[in-house]
Amino acid sequence: MKILIVEDEAALQNLMTRALRKEGFVVENAVDFSSAVDKLDVYVYDCVLLDIMLPGGSGLDILSHIKGMNRKVNVIIISAKDSIDDKVRGLELGADDYLAKPFHIAELVARIRSVARRSQADGDFAFRLGNVVLEPESRRLMVAGREVPLLKKEFDILKYFMQRPEHLVDKAVLAEAVWGDHIDQADNFQFVYAQMKNLRRKLSDAGADIEIKAVYGFGYKLTGR
Amino acid sequence: MKFIYRIILWLSALMLVFMTVWGIFFYRALAEEIVDETDDMLESYSADIIVKWLSGVEIPAIDNGSNNTYYIRKVSPDYAASVPRISYEDAMIFIAGKGEDEAARIRHHIFMDKDNSYYELTVAVPSFERQDLINAILQWMVFLYFILLVACIGITVAVVEYNFRPLKALVEWVKSYVPGKKNAPVPCNTKISEFRTIAVATQEAADRFERQYELQNQFIGNASHELQTPLAVCTGRIEMLLDSDTLTRQQAEELTGINRTLQRLVRLNRTLLLMTKIDNGQFMETSDTDIVSLVKDSAEMLDEIYGYKGMRSEISGDPSLTVRMNEQLSSILVSNLLKNAFVHGPSDSVVGISVRGRTLTVTNDGGAPLDKDRIFKRFYQGPDKKEGSSGLGLALVRSICDRYSFSLEYFYDGRHNFRVVF
Structure with missing residues (x-):
């Protein structure tokens, strides 16, 4: 999969490039408006990561340019602005997703995969790992073809891990992702352990060939059994 | 104190002093003039009597209906030498014509006849009673004082009110000024340079x-x-x-x-x-939001997170409270208020949440009242600073309440109470 990163901040661009290459993507870079347009005109990309504020123009104009080319390119807007207006405008112009800085690299990778999956398997948004299938739309979990009932939080946790297989996830980051802003001062993650215990038991009882392992006592990792 | 009251007060005080001084001078001048006139009259009267006496002409009768009295007595040369030749005095004398004592001006005149014997002529004429004059003047001065005061104040108020209209407009402008909002320009519709x-x-x-x-x-x-x-x-x-x-x-x-x-x-x-x-007034779009359902969602989440501390919430009051505001801001408002109570409440305590009418009250246990002036300020941390607390949660609540003009208050009644009136 070929990705173009349009980002003028050298440090962030460098980091994203390294991280995405490590995930097995082919990555190219553009640092300003004109070079981005040049590259888009000449080469074909599966996915474009687009910063909105660029030297020489707005990322939103690049987005219009891409959509004008009538090519099937997924666009994820990456912006420091984190404003609803930008998000709405971007999505109206045809962007596939919107990610506000600062973001987790794992989140970025998950979004790229999710966007790609959506455009390839028309309408099938399910996450698949081994014999486990997670359907975010209907909020159903299927293990080896049988449905396993999950509580709301259990489902959210599993979804978060299914988007980041083989990545170490800090339980504080997990807690914030699932419980939202409510946890930002919590000094105890008892509530994570309780949900995690039930989720792991449900997965192993259903005979799933993935498991969520505790790592060093401060984090978890989703791995194949 | 209003400017105009201060002017009135000063006018009254200064005019009182002025009128008092004026009254004293006026009385003095008037009395002096009367005495002077009386003395002149006494002088010519006594001169007339002495001339008649010395020339042997018949002198007028004492009781001649004019209320003037006189008498002549012979005095020793020693006495004549010991007193001034002419002297005046004020005294009460009996006026035969009236049959009563009256205030009078008296003139004593020592003279000598052709036999070298000394006589003293005493002439008296009823005069004014000083106390009566003082009373009369005082009475009229007080009357004048009030007349003048009313006139003065009336004129001053009219003049000040009329000419200070630009200042009044300026004061109104200052009162209505809100920093950071759209303010009208300062009123400057005047020719007065100051x-x-x-x-x-x-x-x-x-x-x-x-x-x-x-x-x-x-x-x-x-x-x-x-x-x-x-x-x-x-x-x-x-x-x-x-x-x-x-x-x-x-x-x-x-x-x-x-x-x-x-x-x-x-x-x-x-x-x-x-x-x-x-x-900056972003978050424009609004919708009808049910505060109670937001409270329930947040409370459920926080009960789970803070269950390890043995904390739980109790929701009481009305089944719904609909507020028209930005959806994102309403959930931030509710979750920050509730989270604050959970974070700062002691272990095994209850966070009370009540919704009554347009009021949401969140209470939690705590030892001592907090500084209500600073509690909603950015980065303010109470005496029990919590590790990891940003000090921005309540400041955020304040910002949102200000944005929608909701009233937000804190009070302590044995528990910490945070109250929002939507």
Whole structure:
């Protein structure tokens, strides 16, 4: 999969490039408006990561340019602005997703995969790992073809891990992702352990060939059994 | 005290002093003039009597109907030498014509006849009673004082009110001034140079203040904004390191520690950015939001998170409270109020949440009342500072309440009470 990163901040661009290459993507870079347009005109990309504020123009104009080319390119807007207006405008112009800085690299990778999956398997948004299938739309979990009932939080946790297989996830980051802003001062993650215990038991009882392992006592990792 | 009252007070006081001094002088001048006239009359009267006496002509009868009295007595040469030849005095004398004592002016005149014997002529004429004159003058002065005072105050008030209209307009403007909001220009509809100067200076100060306010807002916004990218880079690098296979347990723990601190920074920055946006009047779109259902969602989540402390919430009151506001802001408002109560409440305590009418009250246990002037300020931490607390939660609540003109108050009645009236 070929990705173009349009980002003028050298440090962030460098980091994203390294991280995405490590995930097995082919990555190219553009640092300003004109070079981005040049590259888009000449080469074909599966996915474009687009910063909105660029030297020489707005990322939103690049987005219009891409959509004008009538090519099937997924666009994820990456912006420091984190404003609803930008998000709405971007999505109206045809962007596939919107990610506000600062973001987790794992989140970025998950979004790229999710966007790609959506455009390839028309309408099938399910996450698949081994014999486990997670359907975010209907909020159903299927293990080896049988449905396993999950509580709301259990489902959210599993979804978060299914988007980041083989990545170490800090339980504080997990807690914030699932419980939202409510946890930002919590000094105890008892509530994570309780949900995690039930989720792991449900997965192993259903005979799933993935498991969520505790790592060093401060984090978890989703791995194949 | 209003300016006009102060003027009235000063006018009354100064006029009282002025009128008193004037009254004393007026009395003195009047009395002197009367005495002078009386003395002149006495002098010519006594001269007439002496001339008649010396020339042997018949002198007028004592009781001649004029109320004037006189008598002549022979005195020794020693007495004549010991008193002044002519002297005046005021005294009460019996006026035969009236049959009563009257205040009178008396003139004594020593003279000598052709036999070299001394006589003293005493002439008296009824005069004014000084106390009566003082009373009369005092009475009229008091009357004049009030007449003058009323006139003076009336004129002054009219003149001041009329001429100070520009100042009044300026004061009204200052009262209505709200920093950071759209304010009308300073009223400057006057030809009086002093008022023009004040108006121009006020306008300049307001403009300068507006610019600074704007700059400060922009600065916080820009600074937070510019921090986003470096924060993203740091977060990303740490996460990449965490994924590396050669990591030891200790290194992984250190990195996670750094990452958690970094995430605190990210949240802090995000909250500052959010506050700037609220203060700048973004979040325009509004919808009908049910506060009670937001409260229930938040409380359920927080019960779960703070269950390890033995804390729980109790919701009481009305089954719904619909408020028209931005959806995102309403959930931030509710979750921050509730979270604050959970974070600062002691273990095994109950967070009370009640919704009655348009009022949401959140209570939690706590030892001592907090500083109600500072509790909603940015970065204020109470006496029991919590590790990891940003000090922005309640400031955010304040910003949102200000944005919608909701009233927000804190009071202590053995428990901490936070109350929002929508």
